[in-house]
Amino acid sequence: MSDATSGNSGPNTDSEQFGSSTDNNGPAPDSGQHAPTSEDGGTTAATGQPQNIDAAQTASAAGTGSAGGSAPSDGNGNAGAQAAAPLKPLTMENLLREFNNTMDLKYRDFPANGVTAVYLQYMIDADQLYRTLVLPFSGVTDEMAGKLLEQAIFERANTLEDAVYAILYGSAVVFSGDRAYKLDLTRSIGRSIEQTETETVIAGPHDGFVENIVENLALLRKRLRSSHLKTVSLAVGEVTKTQVVVTYIEGIANQEFVGKVTERLKSIEFDAIYEANMLVQLIDDNPNSFFPQFVVTERPDAICSKLTAGRVVIFVDGSPSAVSAPSSFFEFFTSPDDYYQRWHVGTALRLLRIVGFIITVGFTAFYVSVTTFHYEMIPHKMLLNLTKSRSNVPFPPLYEALLMETTIELLREAGARLPTKIGQTIGIVGGIVIGQAAVQAGFTSNVLIIAVASSAIASFVIPSYVMSASIRLIRFPLIFLAGIWGNFGLMVGIAFIVIHLSGITNLGSSYMSPIAPMNLKDWLDTFIRGPFSSLRYRPSQVKSPNKQKNKMRK
Amino acid sequence: MNEMRVCCLLLLALTSAALLLTGCRDEKIIERMGFTRTVALDFPEGEEDKTKLKVTISIPKSEPVNARIVLTTIAQSNKEARIMFSRQNNRQIVSGQLRTVMFGTKLAKDGIWKHIDTLVRDPSIGSKVNVVVVNGNANALLQRTYKQFPSTGEYIEDLVRTERASTEIPISNLHTFSRDYFDDGIDPVTPLIKESKEALSLDGIALFRDDTYVMRVEPQKSLLFNFLHKNFVTGEVVMAMPVQDGEQQRVMLSFVASNRKIKIRHPKTIRGGKDITVNIHLKIRGEVLEYHGKLNLQKSSDQRELEKRMKAYVEKETKLLVEKMQKQRLDPLGIGQHARNSMRYAQWKKLDWREMIPDLKFNITADVKIKDIGKLQT
Incomplete structure (x- = not known):
């Protein structure tokens, strides 16, 4: 039966306690009960446990879940209900049958007392196995073994399915007589915490999330020591059963958004989830939009600020990225760096990014439209130079621009795919070839090189890689429109983008917040980074029940 | 879903419209254009026929520096002259980069509004085009090259701009001229320039009564x-x-x-x-x-x-x-x-x-x- 975490009352140390509590959370496809999640810190652990189990039982009994499908390959966090359909008794034989042809499944029995443990060999920590199972149970009598199994680290497994999940998530299932217990022995797998490569900052913490959700939650808890920080675990992916943890701060996050997020996560019927960026595309409001709709970041400090701003954060096991929801378009242009600089500098940086956005979207398109249609707009001196360099080019500006933009994108993509050392070579070779030779060969004009290069550079100013890729993509239709209709086409394109952006919702809230709906107080923390004394309220988009953020100024 | 379909259809319609209408657009790709920088208008010398107009245009070339094409023709109007120039020139003559329009004394004394009107009416011409009256023959002034100075068109612009900055002459462009022409409580003024042996020089201020040049300061x-x-x-x-x-x-x-x-x-x-x-x-x-x-x-x-x-x-x-x-x-x-x-x-x-x-x-x-x-x- 699905157990619901609980603070671990075992004799573990603090950090272990944290780790195991979240792990226990995992195997349990705990349906959307937010309340029973661990009230961490281990203070009320003893009383917490039975109560939680009760809650979880009722939850799973009430769970809906689609019927059919074999038990282990069906998830959606409603596995409890599925168990009712085949209803195989939880016995050693059934469990082993479930795992037939599994070379890494091992079991260990203790003949002196008839206790048998079953586990996946590579998923568990051998040392822990020795300390918690092998050592205590070796050579003890039946009676003693029964006593040992009453420890809190042993949790009763009530159904076969429960036991199967427990094993899959790195627990050992211990059979004693007709009873079965789960014992969490998860081994930490993956790289240790290191700097994120996609979102580096100059000043500020350098640690980044990693693929291991245990580490990630530990990072979070270390930064946000609040018992109000809630963590709800769900299993997503019908085959992968990826552990997804929804976190939020109770009293600051709006429960409506928490409910929406968990509900959407639970209704995912997709075979596999490998990444947070993949998960968000399954739960966003506008799957066909070319803009990313949830901020995804690898930075723990950013995630903490999202949580304290009242947003809901989703962690996905196996992904170094965490998702924050709801998000607004302009959030993608902010970086934690902004808050670590003086506010003037932070403000300048934010405005710079907006300028970068405009340049990325419009510069090349504007070049095309001006050289094709609007020669009147070019200053006279520049016009002469432009004509000079254009006069060797055999193509109209539109083809010229598309050609160069494609080349730049090729360079960028090649650089991203190659190992860093070769990537640099590509950059140099590409830079020289594209920069010098293309102009001399009469392939493009040098002003276009400037336009293309500066818009490529400007696109990398945007902190979110996903957003920057989207923006780089929408340049192409704009260039095309500019080449066909000139400035009119450019305006048509921009109007389409604005209309599209205004139509996007994000968990039902406006993506364009705080421009539409207009909220000038929010501008202080969107387009400019106001001094901390002026950042008094949480963003209006999150509809926080506790709006005030800064109580120093009365 | 329905919305999506509407959106897709709309995009499709737009794209096809864009592609289909491509044929009849007025493309003006810069390297195929000849940009008139300066126009000089005057009556032809030695003729008393006031319906004829002698037009000179100066088109700067990108190479070599300060080089330009100077074309002169006699036509009924400025626009007609442009068509005639296009026949001669290998590039399409456009006037969107016009910076200065010059009128000869003879023409200015006859009234210049109909020529200003043509220029103001053209949406590709900005309203900050300098209006200058030449004390003498405007065509000859524009045709000449002044060795020590940049190309004549640019020379005139620079001259007018710097002298305006030192308040030697009042601001005079298509906007101020037509504004003062239409306003009934004021008359337009323009700078006067004349050619001397080696250079151009400002020759005071031309005062207009309505659109005719009557007095020199x-x-x-x-x-x-x-x-x-x-x-x-x-x-x-x-x-x-x-x-x-x-x-x-x-x-x-x-x-x-x-x-x-x-x-x-x-x-x-x-x-x-x-x-x-x-x-x-x-x-x-x-x-x-x-x-x-x-x-x-x-x-x-x-x-x-x-x-x-x-x-x-x-x-x-x-x-x-x-x-x-x-x-x-x-x-x-x-x-x-x-x-x-x-x-x-x-x-x-x-x-x-x-x-x-x-x-x-x-x-x-x-x-x-x-x-x-x-x-x-x-």
Whole structure:
């Protein structure tokens, strides 16, 4: 039966306690009960446990879940209900049958007392196995073994399915007589915490999330020591059963958004989830939009600020990225760096990014439209130079621009795919070839090189890689429109983008917040980074029940 | 889902429209265009046929530096000339980069509005195109190359711009010209240029009655005209005052700031120009950086004396200038606008302002102050 975490009352140390509590959370496809999640810190652990189990039982009994499908390959966090359909008794034989042809499944029995443990060999920590199972149970009598199994680290497994999940998530299932217990022995797998490569900052913490959700939650808890920080675990992916943890701060996050997020996560019927960026595309409001709709970041400090701003954060096991929801378009242009600089500098940086956005979207398109249609707009001196360099080019500006933009994108993509050392070579070779030779060969004009290069550079100013890729993509239709209709086409394109952006919702809230709906107080923390004394309220988009953020100024 | 489909259809429609309509767009790819930078308009020399127009255009080339194409033709109108030029030229002639339009004296004396009208009407031509009158033959001036200077078109622009910055000439472009032409209380003005042996030079200010050039203000007097014409904050003026104490006095005022105030007084019923009194008060502040004369400028009493003489000079000279303009029934100062503002519109409509100008009573007072006497203070 699905157990619901609980603070671990075992004799573990603090950090272990944290780790195991979240792990226990995992195997349990705990349906959307937010309340029973661990009230961490281990203070009320003893009383917490039975109560939680009760809650979880009722939850799973009430769970809906689609019927059919074999038990282990069906998830959606409603596995409890599925168990009712085949209803195989939880016995050693059934469990082993479930795992037939599994070379890494091992079991260990203790003949002196008839206790048998079953586990996946590579998923568990051998040392822990020795300390918690092998050592205590070796050579003890039946009676003693029964006593040992009453420890809190042993949790009763009530159904076969429960036991199967427990094993899959790195627990050992211990059979004693007709009873079965789960014992969490998860081994930490993956790289240790290191700097994120996609979102580096100059000043500020350098640690980044990693693929291991245990580490990630530990990072979070270390930064946000609040018992109000809630963590709800769900299993997503019908085959992968990826552990997804929804976190939020109770009293600051709006429960409506928490409910929406968990509900959407639970209704995912997709075979596999490998990444947070993949998960968000399954739960966003506008799957066909070319803009990313949830901020995804690898930075723990950013995630903490999202949580304290009242947003809901989703962690996905196996992904170094965490998702924050709801998000607004302009959030993608902010970086934690902004808050670590003086506010003037932070403000300048934010405005710079907006300028970068405009340049990325419009510069090349504007070049095309001006050289094709609007020669009147070019200053006279520049016009002469432009004509000079254009006069060797055999193509109209539109083809010229598309050609160069494609080349730049090729360079960028090649650089991203190659190992860093070769990537640099590509950059140099590409830079020289594209920069010098293309102009001399009469392939493009040098002003276009400037336009293309500066818009490529400007696109990398945007902190979110996903957003920057989207923006780089929408340049192409704009260039095309500019080449066909000139400035009119450019305006048509921009109007389409604005209309599209205004139509996007994000968990039902406006993506364009705080421009539409207009909220000038929010501008202080969107387009400019106001001094901390002026950042008094949480963003209006999150509809926080506790709006005030800064109580120093009365 | 339905929304999605509508969106897709709309996009499809737009794309196909964009592609299908591509054939009939007015593409103007820069390297296929010839950009007229300067136009000169005049009557053909030696012909009395006033329907013919001699047009010269100057098209700068990107290489070599300062090179340009100069084309001349005789046509009925400016636009017709453009078509004729296009026949000659390997590039399509466009006028979106026009910077200066020049009129010959003969044409200017005949009236230039119909040519200005063509230019203002064309949406590709900006409103900041300089309007210049050439003292002499405009076509010949544009055709010539002045070796020491950049290409003639650019030369004229630079000349007009720098002289305007030092308040030698008033601002004159398509916008100001058509504004002053249509406004009934003011007449347009333009700079005058002429060619000399090796260079071009400013030759004062051309004053227009409606659209015909009637009077010239000499370059020596143009700053005096500017005192009356508008307020400005920078400028330089040389005042060659009459002989006094047996010596020619010469003062050069630099960094001159000038402020004019116009007050109109008239009785309730106006029977003629004599009823209207125009009080112009000029407040002029400047630094004396050059002084040839007997006064000792270190002494403040002598400074006051110099101020007094300058005041007398300004008052006398401006009065002369105004009288000359009155004689020609000209109002480039915009006195009419002030008069119109001082009465009801119905009353203004009844007046024949142009005919009243010669009879207006002008009182010009000047207040000249020396701000500083320069670095040398012994």
